[in-house]
Amino acid sequence: MKRTNVSNNVIRRLPRYLRKLDDLASKGEERISSDKLGRQMGLTPSQIRQDFSCFGEFGQQGYGYNIDFLRREIGQILGTYRGYSAILVGAGNLGTALVQNFDFIIEGYAFLGAFDIKPEVIGTQIDGFPIYDVKELRSFVREHKVDIAILTVPRHVAQELTDTLAEAGIRAIWNFTNTELDVGDSGILVENIHFSDSLLVLTYHLAQLDDREKHDA
Amino acid sequence: MKRTNVSNNVIRRLPRYLRKLDDLASKGEERISSDKLGRQMGLTPSQIRQDFSCFGEFGQQGYGYNIDFLRREIGQILGTYRGYSAILVGAGNLGTALVQNFDFIIEGYAFLGAFDIKPEVIGTQIDGFPIYDVKELRSFVREHKVDIAILTVPRHVAQELTDTLAEAGIRAIWNFTNTELDVGDSGILVENIHFSDSLLVLTYHLAQLDDREKHDA
Numbered sequence: 001m002k003r004t005n006v007s008n009n010v011i012r013r014l015p016r017y018l019r020k021l022d023d024l025a026s027k028g029e030e031r032i033s034s035d036k037l038g039r040q041m042g043l044t045p046s047q048i049r050q051d052f053s054c055f056g057e058f059g060q061q062g063y064g065y066n067i068d069f070l071r072r073e074i075g076q077i078l079g080t081y082r083g084y085s086a087i088l089v090g091a092g093n094l095g096t097a098l099v100q101n102f103d104f105i106i107e108g109y110a111f112l113g114a115f116d117i118k119p120e121v122i123g124t125q126i127d128g129f130p131i132y133d134v135k136e137l138r139s140f141v142r143e144h145k146v147d148i149a150i151l152t153v154p155r156h157v158a159q160e161l162t163d164t165l166a167e168a169g170i171r172a173i174w175n176f177t178n179t180e181l182d183v184g185d186s187g188i189l190v191e192n193i194h195f196s197d198s199l200l201v202l203t204y205h206l207a208q209l210d211d212r213e214k215h216d217a
Numbered sequence: 218m219k220r221t222n223v224s225n226n227v228i229r230r231l232p233r234y235l236r237k238l239d240d241l242a243s244k245g246e247e248r249i250s251s252d253k254l255g256r257q258m259g260l261t262p263s264q265i266r267q268d269f270s271c272f273g274e275f276g277q278q279g280y281g282y283n284i285d286f287l288r289r290e291i292g293q294i295l296g297t298y299r300g301y302s303a304i305l306v307g308a309g310n311l312g313t314a315l316v317q318n319f320d321f322i323i324e325g326y327a328f329l330g331a332f333d334i335k336p337e338v339i340g341t342q343i344d345g346f347p348i349y350d351v352k353e354l355r356s357f358v359r360e361h362k363v364d365i366a367i368l369t370v371p372r373h374v375a376q377e378l379t380d381t382l383a384e385a386g387i388r389a390i391w392n393f394t395n396t397e398l399d400v401g402d403s404g405i406l407v408e409n410i411h412f413s414d415s416l417l418v419l420t421y422h423l424a425q426l427d428d429r430e431k432h433d434a
Contacts, residue, residue: 079424097311207296
């Protein structure tokens, strides 16, 4: 499988393809042409062929793509079948919502549990997973060689916990704290979720509609 | 202000610029060159100049950009100062986390309250904002001409509530339900948050590191 020199834009489109293909599969579709897939996703057919060509050839000329095959291939490329282990750091509202709404195990991750500082939640469960004392975070990550930490703690403790995770050898942080984490030269991968970006895009389009209406009036 | 034919890629970069500029301002910086801004954001200086040129000229040759001016201009373009009204539909863990972690009023929105179906939360508050009975949703949206609904309900009721919001004349939906909403020809703007996309990108990079290590070993 070719993996080298794939642009970030292509990588960021892969999960979108996967969602679309899951959707098509759940509707009982078996094949789709790049034309049709493009129309449904707002991409040109040549863009789609180009994206997929980064990883080898998935389609046959004039015959379209086999949806199940494509799903499995994209899943392979994204690494969803590798069983990476994940923990939640911060069992507040956001963290709880994430664990309740994402079935990490079905998606191919091994979710091992959550960590929090509040005595009243330590020892309880989220969706059947244990909540441990954050004091045990370092030794747990070391012992279980945890791959991914989902960081949903308040902003002012985000860096401190990042340092703890780094010392313990975490490999990746999925960062919901809306603050930039300093991971030094540890090589830890960080993926930030910025909710507000998406709200601002929505607001931009509202403002544009308003300006157009004003202009047309 | 020019607004026409701005590409989606440029629009999606504007919130990133805003975050970066806020960050620079909070560190006491007053000016920045497109070179330096580009390096810090992983963009080329010409990309940055091109992005900003979509909306007119913000910088002076050889003198860089005034950070405060640029922040205000981008805020204007994004419509953050227009005081759009917003409500939360679904006062569960995710909705509560959003209201607690986002200061809608400071960000320029008028947050009016939340709606839920659970008797035990109706009449209580989130962060000082009232939680109303979802039965009142339609009349409330009509009466207050609400602009934006933040949809954080379970998947299986997402479409039903979208229909209610559409009938009541909502203008935009910020959709956290991880399901595609059908808004027909209502013209309602929808912006979807897909948490899993970001986790998959992280997983891709982990898998790539693993393959590289295996290859080098």
